[in-house]
Amino acid sequence: MDSRFTRRAIVRAILLGMASSTLTACGGGGSGSAPPSTPPSPAPSPNQPDDPETPEEPECPPEETAGAQPPRGLHASWTDDPHTTRTLTWFTDGTTDPGTRVQYGPITGDADSCSLTTAAFPFEVTGAAHETYGVEALTHVATLTGLKAGQAVRYRVGSDNGGWSPTRVFAPTRTDGFRFCHFGDHGLQDASQRVLSNVETLAPDFFIVAGDLSYANGDQPVWDRYFDMLEPLAARVPVMTCPGNHENKDGGGQGYRSRVSQPGKGMYYGFDYNRVHFFFSTGGSLLTDLSSTTELLVELAAMEKDLAEAWRRRRDGEIDFIVFVQHYTLWTNCEGRDPANFALVAVEEQILLRYDVDLVLVGHDHVFERSHPMAYGKQSDNGYVQVTQGGGGQSLYDLIEDPADWAAVSRVCHGFTVVDVEERRIRARSYAVSDEDGNLYPEGEEILLDEFTLAPRVTAPTGITPFSTREQRPARSLAELDVDLNAMLKHTLQRNLTHDMNEMH
Ligand SMILES: [Fe+2]
Ligand SMILES: [Fe+2]
Known part of the structure; x- marks a missing residue:
């Protein structure tokens, strides 16, 4: 020393x-x-x-x-x-x-x-x-x-x-409270830079890019420019990522795989940060042909196992929250995007709800949405809160005229979300850096769009509440899920090949 x-x-x-x-x-x-x-x-x-x-x-x-x-x-x-x-x-x-x-x-x-x-x-x-x-x-x-x-x-x-x-x-790592930022669909636009500079200002302990990172779309040198842009922040603050559909356009994910380093094999993974457990999923983003369908089944089984264990550890007072991250929305009010892949969402929701996941962080739809606690497309007190932060920088999409009532906030804008975990409470704030036409607000005049807090489901580390006395919910095999797996795989493949692989922005 x-x-x-x-x-x-x-x-x-x-x-x-x-x-x-x-x-x-x-x-x-x-x-x-x-x-x-x-x-x-x-x-x-x-x-x-x-x-x-x-x-x-x-x-x-x-x-x-x-x-x-x-x-x-x-x-x-x-x-x-x-x-x-x-x-x-x-x-x-x-x-x-x-x-x-x-x-x-x-x-x-x-x-x-x-x-x-x-x-x-x-x-x-x-x-x-x-x-x-x-x-x-x-x-x-x-x-x-x-x-x-x-x-x-x-x-x-x-x-x-x-x-x-x-x-x-x-910066020193912290063992109690911490802060992270979340956005997806980043790209190399002025809005992408503005989101980054705001995140830098907030000095998080790490930040999440929830898929669709560079929008290289097959032009590999774009990745070089992307990481040049990221370096001033990401050399100091760890960046955790999951692949989106645009990562699939670079050799079926090879562009992404060869440039990022994440836990496990880098595609899906779980980790604890202090008293919060995270699981990052591919959301089936990299499924391109029938030969790769096994990978998604293996991942879903791993997700079931990971979240079952996280549920047990939260029941026993070892952690407070479970957060799930992927690129694709589960539910959306984005024009022409719902349902993107109901068959896969049905599987994921069976897992997320069984293990009482608290927060779902996604991108893909280039808008901002935050849900009430929800399940199966409806408000539900014991459900999860979904935050769609697809306005990381790329061109914006439209919302449907009448958003479903699970949505607490739906806005078209570029932006990001900052999450503080302090004293066993999650506090999330989402900021807009642009208006709905993509025009950036003056620096320093970004707008707070939304704020919410989550309390832990288990109210004391010692686990004395009725919730914490629940029986263990063991991990199931995929065969035990109430779903036609072949139909799910086919539908995911269809989603990737016909819809998203044609999307170039
Ligand atoms: Fe995107
Ligand atoms: Fe996407």
Whole structure:
């Protein structure tokens, strides 16, 4: 451990990181708007101009990063424990592997702030490279381990031959409350950038892109530009993703698979973040032919098993909430989009409702909707709340004239949702960054569209409520589900091939 970092240097780095990204007024010009009330977690960024309040600090010398194959498109995620590991993914041009190294160390101790970028790194890990789909480039992946809660980490990626990234800083992971942001259908538009800059301002612990990431639509270099756009945020804040139908247009998902690093095999996965369990699903997005139908069945069985176990752990007071993420809406009031695939939704709802999933986060329909607690297309007190945040940046869709009554809010706009989990309560706020024609609001005048809270179904960690005394609900085999699986697979295939594969925006 390097002992040359002062507390002052850390605070300075944190303040500098926040100074460039203070959300002054989310919706300052609109009714119901409000800035975030929870202080952002630190998201420091080294090598920024001197803080006027600390003029005596020396200007830091430039970092030596030069090389023939510099890292680009750097983004963080986790493929293992969210609190003690970080997986870093980046790209280099050409097919020669210059090396996959990460140098890192905790930020602590005594020293001037320039040491953030100039001091030797105490630790190093070596990863591996593989071909990036569709371009002459390599994807590099390496995982840092042994990180400690409450401790910021500085790092750089690359190699002596290829060159190094600038030093980046991870904010400390938190073990109690946390914040994450959610949007889908991102792309490379002005609205996509605006959503990102707002998310950066809110300094979440991680952010979710719920499918339809780059809209490369077969043009693979678009992915390079996408991750270049993401890097300033995603090199500091982990990004967790699921594939959408547009990921299917790049070699049946190969473009996506070769560029992101997520838990498991990267397509569907579960993890706990503090006292919240998440399950990310493909929603059948990558089903392209009959030979791939087995993958969806395996995934649905895994989802059943994962959520059954999460239900048991929540009953026993180990966690508070269960959140499900996928690209496709279960229910929608988007014009011409409902039902997208009722057969698959019927299967998913049987699972989500059996295990009392609290929150469903989706995209796909380029609108914003938030449901009341619902089940089977109707309001239901014990159901889940669905948040459709498909306005991440791509062109907007229309809503039907008369939205179904499960919808609490339905709006056409670009935007994002920020979720705070504090003191065993979920508080979600959704912001619009544009009007219904896609015209961006002035920066700092984004509008708060919606806010809701969720209380845990099990009211005490000790599990003393009637709800928590329920019998275990064991995971079922797919054969036990009340559904024609063949019809479901056929319908999902049909959805992907006829509707979504023709959608280019
Ligand atoms: Fe989309
Ligand atoms: Fe989509």
